[in-house]
Amino acid sequence: MSMTERQDGTREDDEATTGPLPVVGKSGKAGASKDPAEMTLLEHMGGPMGFVYSAIPVAVFVTANAFLSLSLTIGIAVGSGLALFGYRLLRGERFAQAVGSLLGVALASALVAVTGSARDFFAIGIWASLAGFVLTLGTVLARRPVTGVVWNLVHGGTHDWRADRPTLRAHDLATLAAALVLGSRFAIQQWLYVTESTAGLGIARVLMGTPLTIVAALVVVWAFRRSTKRLIPAGR
Template identity: 30%
Template structure:
């Protein structure tokens, strides 16, 4: 799970205001922001596929040499980290991404098995699937936690029953993406199919993230009752006034 807000982060308005163009002029339609606007994710997912692609290219061109693959992956990983820093990504996030590439490379070199370059990815997806599922069960759905952090709401969204329910339902979409990756990666890893792992890594990274953003946003929107003001405005009941 690897996103930062991007795109239009304008205020979400009730449907009636969107149709009327309130605040922006009646002749200009308002585009409601989506999860892709708030969380981004697609750009980071594309970046994450570049080191594995470089590993596969180096491995093949080097006559299935793990050292050649590792060298190519580390070089591309360093370039990606530099580009991400220049475009303003958080240093901590950049360093974690680069560290993941380094650890994957170290495991592949120490074990002498090219498929082990993808072991970290497999384990992280299994852990993510478990974490997302548990978060829904304990009523702290991770999608709500992420969006709430981006919007600076802390835990206020949890006091809106509609948002809590919607985030829970939409979080199952993300849980399913991690389960799907594990289901695909495990047999390929166990059979040592390095090129197939690269193809699966690319196919199940940015295209799957884009699909998950779209589907979870649809699920979330349909979970909210008509007239709900949107993600930026949790409907929290005020505590009853004390008797005078």
């Protein structure tokens, strides 16, 4: 803490006249830190590379299935999952986050090995989308949209966010956006599953993965920021 000397010989604290120093992030630029709820959301999504990691095994499986036997296709898909798992660990990612993609590929491949049908590589994801749609829509109907519940938990669980109508409406919209993404994934991919279009399922999985997730995430981040602005005093 530095001091400056006034003309009358007294000294005063620089901070008292200039105010506190701004918060500086890792980039060296001044600015406020990110909302912890936003950081939690981004971490669970795995960042931009998380979308790439989820698309690679799908592309590998569909491509291999077009030219190779089912047993070789399964082996190559699992091999790609193992390679991604090792690569993510080498990059310093957490074990729980890195192993998620491997488990997904392993479970999907195991189901294909049991049923003998390549389209079953996508079955778990299809039914997971349906379950997610039912759950997210259910929280809106119960007047406890899940995005608001998550925001409140991250901020200590002490805010009466449901009593603030603009905040509740924001989380209704954010949760409905997530439900719409999940519901559309189920509807389209289930139709492709019934028509036995394995290549179509692979394309739909990729196209309805990253783009739609980003759109829904933008709405959720907007709801988080709106909640923080309305319910948490500035400076806290």
